[in-house]
Amino acid sequence: MEIQRQVGRSLRGDLTRLREVLDGAMAQGVHGLGQVADRVCEAFDFRDGRGRWQRASCSAALADLEAAGHVSLPRDRPSRGGARGPRVFPQPVAPAVDVPATVGEVRDLALVWVETDEQRRIWNTLMAHEHPRGAGPFVGPQLRYLVGSAHGWLGGVGFAASARRLRDRDAWIGWDAARRRAHLHRVLGLCRLLV
Incomplete structure (x- = not known):
């Protein structure tokens, strides 16, 4: 939660730059919230301790900033209510074979x-x-x-x-x-x- 707040504070502190990044991403055809968050992470260098992009925290901070009226995000992104569930294989995973008792x-x-x-x-x-x-x-x-x-x-x-x-x-x-x-x-x- 604190990391999400830090990301949000950083974005709020430089709304002009954030809007430029968002405009550039949308002009290049980037429309999904996850893809937009990736662009914002790259522009602001939001990384976790392992060097990976902080996509989830950035997405949540962007949604909060949009709700507060600071930015506009792509309209064609999927709703948070999401009809999409976790991606799975059509068949169950094959059971383990000859597993020992100990x-x-x-x-x-x-x-x-x-x-x-x-x-x-x-x-x-x-x-x-x-x-x-x-x-x-x-x-x-x-x-x-x-x-x-x-x-x-x-x-x-x-x-x-x-x-x-x-x-x-x-x-x-x-x-x-x-x-x-x-x-x-x-x-x-x-x-x-x-x-």
């Missing part, structure tokens, strides 16, 4: 960071077919991992931004409103676990 005997056990479109589809398909809550959607920054092996895919885990306010969590940690705002971006929420 973890020590599982061959080539690996936690695989989901980075490619194919990995995302595998993760989404596993969750859609095997997890009671399905594949998502998640909100805010996200991390997904697959549990792989020589026997096949064994499961997955997904993390996303934590809830903004949880009375019991905040009390246990000892957060007041100011401390929560300052540190919430360091807290992960476990959203899916499938083994």
